[in-house]
Amino acid sequence: MRKTLTALALALTAMGFAAPAMAEGKLTISSPQDPGNWDPIDTFLVNWSSVATNLFEGLTYRGPDMVLVPGLATAWDVAEDGKTIRFTLREGVKFHNGEPFNAAAVKFTFDRLLGEVGAAGPQRSNYMVIDSVEVIDDYTVDFHLNAADPVLLTKLAGYGAMIIPPQYYAEVGDEAFNNAPVGTGPFKMTSYEPRIGVKLEANPDYWGGAPRLSEIDYRFITEPATAVAELQAGNVDLVIPPTIPIGMIPTIEANNNLSIVSTPGPTVYALRFNTRDGITADERVRRALIMAVDRQTIVDAILGGQATTIASFQGPASFGFDGDLAEIPFDPAGAQALLAEAGVQPGASVQIDVRGNDATFNEVAQAVSAYLAGVGINATIQPYETNVLLNDIIPQGKTGAMFQQSWGGWTFDYDNTAYSMYHSGEKWNPYDVDPELDAMLEEQRPLTDTLRREELLQSIARYAADRALEMPLYNLNAIYAINNRVKGFVPAPDSRLKLNEVWVE
Amino acid sequence: MAGFLFKRLLQSAFVIVVVTLLVAFAVRLSGDPALMIASGATNITEADLARIREGLGLNQPFLTQYLQTLSGLFTWDFGRSFMGGTPVATLIKTALPATLALAFTAMAVSIALSIPLGIRAAVRRGKWEDQTIRVVSLIGLSFPNFWLATMMVLLFSITLHLLPPSGMNGPLSFVMPALTMGVILTATNVRLVRTSMLEVLNAQYITVARAKGLSENKVLYKHALRNCAIPLITYMGVQFGGLLGGIVVVERVFNWPGMGTLAFDAVASRDYPVLQSVIMVLSTMIVAVNLLVDIAYGLIDPRIRTE
Numbered sequence: 001m002r003k004t005l006t007a008l009a010l011a012l013t014a015m016g017f018a019a020p021a022m023a024e025g026k027l028t029i030s031s032p033q034d035p036g037n038w039d040p041i042d043t044f045l046v047n048w049s050s051v052a053t054n055l056f057e058g059l060t061y062r063g064p065d066m067v068l069v070p071g072l073a074t075a076w077d078v079a080e081d082g083k084t085i086r087f088t089l090r091e092g093v094k095f096h097n098g099e100p101f102n103a104a105a106v107k108f109t110f111d112r113l114l115g116e117v118g119a120a121g122p123q124r125s126n127y128m129v130i131d132s133v134e135v136i137d138d139y140t141v142d143f144h145l146n147a148a149d150p151v152l153l154t155k156l157a158g159y160g161a162m163i164i165p166p167q168y169y170a171e172v173g174d175e176a177f178n179n180a181p182v183g184t185g186p187f188k189m190t191s192y193e194p195r196i197g198v199k200l201e202a203n204p205d206y207w208g209g210a211p212r213l214s215e216i217d218y219r220f221i222t223e224p225a226t227a228v229a230e231l232q233a234g235n236v237d238l239v240i241p242p243t244i245p246i247g248m249i250p251t252i253e254a255n256n257n258l259s260i261v262s263t264p265g266p267t268v269y270a271l272r273f274n275t276r277d278g279i280t281a282d283e284r285v286r287r288a289l290i291m292a293v294d295r296q297t298i299v300d301a302i303l304g305g306q307a308t309t310i311a312s313f314q315g316p317a318s319f320g321f322d323g324d325l326a327e328i329p330f331d332p333a334g335a336q337a338l339l340a341e342a343g344v345q346p347g348a349s350v351q352i353d354v355r356g357n358d359a360t361f362n363e364v365a366q367a368v369s370a371y372l373a374g375v376g377i378n379a380t381i382q383p384y385e386t387n388v389l390l391n392d393i394i395p396q397g398k399t400g401a402m403f404q405q406s407w408g409g410w411t412f413d414y415d416n417t418a419y420s421m422y423h424s425g426e427k428w429n430p431y432d433v434d435p436e437l438d439a440m441l442e443e444q445r446p447l448t449d450t451l452r453r454e455e456l457l458q459s460i461a462r463y464a465a466d467r468a469l470e471m472p473l474y475n476l477n478a479i480y481a482i483n484n485r486v487k488g489f490v491p492a493p494d495s496r497l498k499l500n501e502v503w504v505e
Numbered sequence: 506m507a508g509f510l511f512k513r514l515l516q517s518a519f520v521i522v523v524v525t526l527l528v529a530f531a532v533r534l535s536g537d538p539a540l541m542i543a544s545g546a547t548n549i550t551e552a553d554l555a556r557i558r559e560g561l562g563l564n565q566p567f568l569t570q571y572l573q574t575l576s577g578l579f580t581w582d583f584g585r586s587f588m589g590g591t592p593v594a595t596l597i598k599t600a601l602p603a604t605l606a607l608a609f610t611a612m613a614v615s616i617a618l619s620i621p622l623g624i625r626a627a628v629r630r631g632k633w634e635d636q637t638i639r640v641v642s643l644i645g646l647s648f649p650n651f652w653l654a655t656m657m658v659l660l661f662s663i664t665l666h667l668l669p670p671s672g673m674n675g676p677l678s679f680v681m682p683a684l685t686m687g688v689i690l691t692a693t694n695v696r697l698v699r700t701s702m703l704e705v706l707n708a709q710y711i712t713v714a715r716a717k718g719l720s721e722n723k724v725l726y727k728h729a730l731r732n733c734a735i736p737l738i739t740y741m742g743v744q745f746g747g748l749l750g751g752i753v754v755v756e757r758v759f760n761w762p763g764m765g766t767l768a769f770d771a772v773a774s775r776d777y778p779v780l781q782s783v784i785m786v787l788s789t790m791i792v793a794v795n796l797l798v799d800i801a802y803g804l805i806d807p808r809i810r811t812e
Contacts, residue, residue, distance in 0.1 A: 033770070036589020043589065120560040125553045178590065194591050194599070195770070196672075196762050221671060221760045222770060225655065229670040232663045387536030387775070 025214035027486065027504055030227040030239045034195050034220045038181035039174070040162035041113050041123045046410070049158060050240055050495040051218055054200060055096075056162035056183035059087055059106070060153050064263070064492040066317050066412060068153060072101060072163055072184065082148025082448035089139040093207045095165040096188040103135040108166035110143075117174065123160030127152075148448045151413050158410060158496065186211045186500035195220060211500035212488070224248065231258060231481055237504065239481040241265065241495055246304045246360055252481050262306055263491045264315050265478035266408030269307075269361065271352060271368065272421075272470040273402055276431040279344050280401040286468035287328065288338035289350075289402075292375040294330040298367050299474050302360070307474035312461035313407065313417055315475030317493055320414030320457025325465060327472070335375045346376030351400025353393060356383035361404055364473065397430030402471070410494050414457045415444060422464060437463060513799055517792040522575070524788045529571045529781055538587045538775040539563065561587055574781045578789065583782035588774050593782045596767055601786065603673055604756070604763035607686070608748050610679050612741065614687030615694055622691075623698020624725055627706060638695060645692030650751065654685045654758040671760035682759045686751065690744060697740055701733035708732075735802060742798030746791035 035048035040056055061071035073087040093101040110133045118124040129149040134142040145152070155161060168182045179192055186208065187200035200216040219236065221227040224243045230236040232255060244252070244260070252258050273280040273289075280286050295309045311327040314320065339348075350372070354365045362383065369379035382400055384393055393399050405428070409416040420426050423441050424433045440463065444456035464470070480491045485505045492498075539557040558564055562573075562584075577583035583593035626638040661681060662670035669678050705711065706729060714724045749764075756765035764783050771780035 034589075036586055036591050119556060122553075122557060175590075194596055195767065196599075219672070219760075222766070223757050223760060226658075226671045226758060226760045229658045229662060233666065233670050235669065385536075387540075391536055391540055 025212070025504060026217060027213050027215070027238065027499065027502065028217045028219065028236050030221045030230060030236045030243065031218045032220070032222055032227070032240070032243050034198075036194065037178045038189070038192070039121075039178045040164065041118050041160045042121045042178065044122045044159065046495045049410075050497050051198060051200075052162070052181070052183075053185070053496045053498050054187040054216065054500070055181055055185045055189055056164070057185050058156045058158060058161045058163065059089075060157040062154060062157040062496075063498065064490045066493065068157065071157060072106075076153070078448060082150075082446070083145045085143040085145070085152075086136070087141050087143070089141065090207065091139055093184050094205060095168065095184050096182045096203060097165060097168050099165045099167050099182075101163065101165075101184050102138050103141045104138075105163055105166055106141050107133045107135050108169075109161075109163045112164075112169075113160050118160070121160075126155055126160055148446045150446075150448055150450065150453055151411050151415065154411050154413065186498070187216060206500065208500065212503040213499060216499060228252065228481065231483065234483070237483040237486050238489070240497065241478045241480065244479045244481050246302070246306060249304055249306070249479070257484055259482050259484055260479060261482055261489065261491045262477035262479045263493050264308060264317055264475050265493050266315070266317070266410060266412060267406055268310055268313055268315055268408065268417075268475045269364070269404070269406045269473045270310075270313050270470040271365075271402040271473065272405045273468070274397075274399055274431050275467075275469060276397070278350075278401050279342075279348055280350065282342045282344075283468055284338050284342040285344055286471075288335040288342070288344075288375070289372065289377065290328045290468060290471045291331045291335035291338065292377070293368050293371040293471065295327070295473055296330070298364055302363050302367060303474065303476070306477040306479055310472045310475050312465050313405075313421060313470060313472055314414045314461065318412050318414045318417070320418070320454055320461065322458040322461055325458070325462055328465075328468075332371075332375050339375060339377075344377075347378060348376070349378040349380065350402055351380050351382050353382045353384060353389060353399045353403035355386040355389055355404055355406075357386055358404070358406075361406070365404070368471075395427045395430060399430075405470070410496075412494070414461065415441075418457065418460050418464070419445070422460070422469065432469065434467075510800070513796055517796055520792050521578075521785070521789055525575060525781065525785045526571065528784045529567070529574065529777075532775070532777050532780055533567070536775050538777060541587075541775050570777075574778065574785065577782055578785060584778040586771075586779050587776045588770075588779075593778050596779060597764070597782060597786060600762060600764045600767045600783075603761060604749070604752055604765065606673075607679070607682055607756070607761060607763060608745065608752060610683040611686035611690060611748065612745070614683050615690035616741075618687070618691045619694035619698055620730070623695045624702055624730070626695065626699040627702035628725065630703065635699075638699075642692040642695045645688045648689065650685050650689055651754050651758055653688060654681065654755060657681045657685065658758075671758075673762055678759075682755050682761055685755050685758075686748065689751075690748070693744070694737070694740070697737060698733065701736050702729060705729045705732045738798055738801055742795050745794045749787050749791060 031047055031050060033045065033047040035043050035045045037043055038052060038055070040052065057071050059071055059073035060068050062068050072090050072093060074090050075088040077086045079085070089103060089106065090101070095101060110130060112118060113124055113127060114130060129145050129147055129152060131144045131146045134144065136142055162183060165182050169177055172180070181189055186203055186206040188203050190199045190201050192198045197217065197219040202211045202214050204210045221230065224245050227236065227239045227243050228248050228251070231239055231252070249260055252260055273286050275281060299305065299307045299309055308315070309327060311325045312322070316323070352365050352369065354361055362381070365381050369381060372379045394403060407417055419441050420428045422429055422432065422437050424438050437460070440456060440460050444453050447453040447456070478491060478493050478495060482489060486502060487505060488502045538561060539554045562570060573584060581594050583597065585592055586596065622638050626635045629635045658670045658681065661668040668680055672678055711724060711729060714728050752763065753765035753769060755761070756763045757769055760766070764787060768780060768783045771783065
């Protein structure tokens with residue numbers, strides 16, 4: 001009897017040890033938030049995309065290198081006036097349920113997005129430039145636009161423009177589709193537990209070749225410390241942004257099994273000025289305040305080097321970025337001279353408004369305040385609840401002399417930032433009215449000539465920098481923490497991780 | 506008893522209405538959910554925002570919206586989450602059992618520890634055992650629960666690899682969250698048991714019981730404990746309310762899929778229906794537990810029934 005028991009125990013132990021081996025090829029990811037809905041047109045959340053990029057595909061695709069390449073369309077041809085785009089579709093592609101991908105699916109997707117169903121969601125406004133989608137033949141569609149839109153092709157690579165299967169959608173209905181989505185991507189969704197997690201398995205029939213992982217298990221973990229603990233315990237292989245706090249990086253790097261992988265992200269940080277009232281209405285004062293602050297030291301000391309300083313309100317990955325635009329250098333003596341010239345007495349005070357829940361930025365603001373004290377300016381920091389700051393204080397023009405603005409857009413196009421920040425009457429521009437700047441912003445919008453548009457965007461950046469409309473601070477990295485057993489991982493700046501080339505050892 | 510029950514029920518209903526009304530009012534001061542939903546969209550217009558608000562039912566009068574939420578208590582239809590449109594009832598159906606399981610485990614841990622320890626301290630009053638129990642319980646009381654939780658994770662999960670750091674997955678995952686909450690409850694309860702035991706032990710009937718030659722255990726656990734049960738039960742009723750409130754922090758640290766996590770995420774995303782419903786369900790439960798405590802008095806002590 002005892003022998004049998006021992007044998008049984010041994011067998012059980014062996015099975016216990018065998019289990020992880022069978023689960024080879026499974027990647028576990030900590031994601032900070034459940035988007036609550038997997039329908040591409042019902043969401044705007046980055047955390048939707050970090051999962052759904054593996055389920056759905058658009059006509060175009062933009063990977064971690066930010067280069068736009070064919071997705072479900074193999075080619076596209078933009079008409080002279082920019083108002084018609086003809087797409088040639090990829091043949092032989094099937095949705096996860098076996099339904100064929102074709103022109104009808106494309107038309108169905110956009111009719112739904114632009115119609116009644118899409119009207120209730122947040123994504124439609126991104127695609128309003130599309131007037132109609134016309135089926136030419138099974139594998140050709142024409143997009144008719146009501147105006148040329150140079151950013152549209154990029155938009156088609158994400159979110160609301162993901163192609164969905166018409167038959168499946170008709171069979172199961174809108175609500176079931178939210179919880180059990182079907183796309184053409186390299187992975188299929190096998191289970192979804194709201195607020196707990198979602199599981200994917202490899203789609204062996206993927207047109208781009210079967211993925212190397214057999215399973216992906218996403219767990220929704222909000223608390224950064226908990227996500228890091230799971231990573232340290234070996235239960236999670238990858239923690240995606242924006243979870244990892246700068247302060248935890250050394251702890252993770254000290255562990256031989258773990259690494260930090262980062263890449264410049266979409267979000268840029270600046271302290272913007274009240275250009276209408278007070279001492280910051282004077283361009284010389286604004287310039288002096290910028291000169292007074294050593295941004296590189298802030299990046300090195302507070303952000304652990306996980307950011308790069310910027311000369312305009314955009315990072316290097318943004319379309320319209322100008323590598324030749326020089327930052328205003330750190331020069332306290334020059335700042336003091338400029339302040340004196342502008343008639344600002346030492347001891348003058350400014351208020352810096354920040355988001356109260358952004359601990360890292362609060363430290364940055366304190367450093368800025370210390371630098372300003374160095375040139376005789378007393379800065380007080382006023383923290384606000386984020387929503388109050390964003391929806392009341394800034395739009396109503398009730399800020400102090402300076403206020404925090406962090407901004408990022410998944411299209412990585414400077415137009416999105418510049419237009420919202422500088423055009424007269426925009427929500428994020430409560431103070432400045434500048435007809436010349438307005439004209440430049442309007443002129444670049446409909447241009448399909450990319451070179452010309454890039455030139456104009458660069459001149460807008462230069463113009464804003466010359467007028468010292470904000471104190472550009474830094475472009476923060478997208479920071480991933482990863483277990484070293486994960487191979488082939490390339491960090492995506494925008495968290496849109498397509499994991500078909502990744503494997504685990 | 507019927508009149509007493511009716512009065513207490515009316516009081517309870519009033520409390521629930523006041524609490525939920527305050528919450529419904531307060532969350533609406535905290536920001537516009539339409540802006541949260543639209544914050545990722547490029548070039549969103551005022552018309553888009555208005556459409557989103559209409560879709561969420563935010564254009565209806567406050568009272569209508571509130572009554573809809575309140576009716577959820579009876580119809581078990583709390584509307585839909587603003588984030589993704591999952592029915593709130595579905596979310597609560599998985600979150601509530603998770604929270605209750607954790608709360609009851611923590612209570613059980615605390616009762617199992619505090620009664621014998623409290624009695625021991627009372628019996629050995631002033632001796633080293635009493636001193637030790639008092640000092641240890643004071644230390645337990647002084648720990649902030651998030652700190653205790655983090656330390657346990659560090660020791661049991663990261664260093665020793667014995668327990669899972671987060672999630673609700675099997676009995677092992679209960680150990681740390683239940684201990685975290687249980688330790689703090691125990692610290693208070695030990696002192697409570699000790700004090701009421703000391704009072705009871707001086708009573709004449711204990712001396713009589715001892716004089717009759719009853720075993721010490723019978724004296725302590727049958728005669729004495731029964732008489733200090735009233736303050737204990739009252740306090741545990743109140744404690745249960747605090748427990749449900751305190752669970753938010755512990756759930757978040759351990760990523761426990763309960764009501765606390767749900768409420769926390771709902772605050773962050775201005776998800777009114779979820780937040781209001783969670784608070785409504787929790788406050789109803791707290792009120793109900795207090796009601797049960799009142800009824801339990803009557804059962805334990807016949808003198809209260811006849812009052």
